Amino acid sequence: MNYLCRLLALIICLWPGPGMAQEARVATTITSDSMFYSPDKNEVSFEGNVHVVRDDFRIWSEKLIIYLAENETSTSTATPGNDQPSQDLSNVEKIVALNNVRLESQGKKGFCGKAIYFQQQEMLQMEESPRLEDGKNTISGEIIKLYTRDNRSEIIGGKKRVEAIFFSRPQQTK
Numbered sequence: 001m002n003y004l005c006r007l008l009a010l011i012i013c014l015w016p017g018p019g020m021a022q023e024a025r026v027a028t029t030i031t032s033d034s035m036f037y038s039p040d041k042n043e044v045s046f047e048g049n050v051h052v053v054r055d056d057f058r059i060w061s062e063k064l065i066i067y068l069a070e071n072e073t074s075t076s077t078a079t080p081g082n083d084q085p086s087q088d089l090s091n092v093e094k095i096v097a098l099n100n101v102r103l104e105s106q107g108k109k110g111f112c113g114k115a116i117y118f119q120q121q122e123m124l125q126m127e128e129s130p131r132l133e134d135g136k137n138t139i140s141g142e143i144i145k146l147y148t149r150d151n152r153s154e155i156i157g158g159k160k161r162v163e164a165i166f167f168s169r170p171q172q173t174k
């Protein structure tokens with residue numbers, strides 16, 4: 001139980017979010033109806049009314065799963081005075097939000113059925129009817145990819161074509 005509590009505390013305090021370097025330490029609060037840790041699957045899942053809050057973004061979903069890559073040094077190293085292995089969160093592989101996903105960051109909003117954040121690529125992929133809103137402007141497609149490190153995006157069509165609706169400001173007359 002002590003190992004689980006330390007793991008949860010590390011996830012909440014150290015999880016790097018979109019656009020954040022892995023060395024950055026930013027407080028993250030995750031609330032949900034329940035939380036499950038599966039060491040055999042290397043995952044932590046939060047279920048029911050999940051809400052993630054950071055200074056730079058907020059996420060709502062029905063389920064959030066944090067997948068940890070296997071890391072020999074982090075899972076086999078015991079801390080002095082404790083026979084439990086220490087956990088290094090630099091091994092977060094990806095984070096998946098499922099069902100009724102809503103994201104907010106810097107006044108912009110996103111909606112989808114599934115959002116996957118790939119830690120190594122620093123890329124958020126939105127699937128299942130994804131839509132981004134910036135005021136009245138909207139864009140949607142089959143898949144939306146947001147590359148946070150490069151500050152660029154890619155909207156992919158397919159069965160559902162890409163649709164962008166932009167509102168321009170009226171020209172002022174002199």
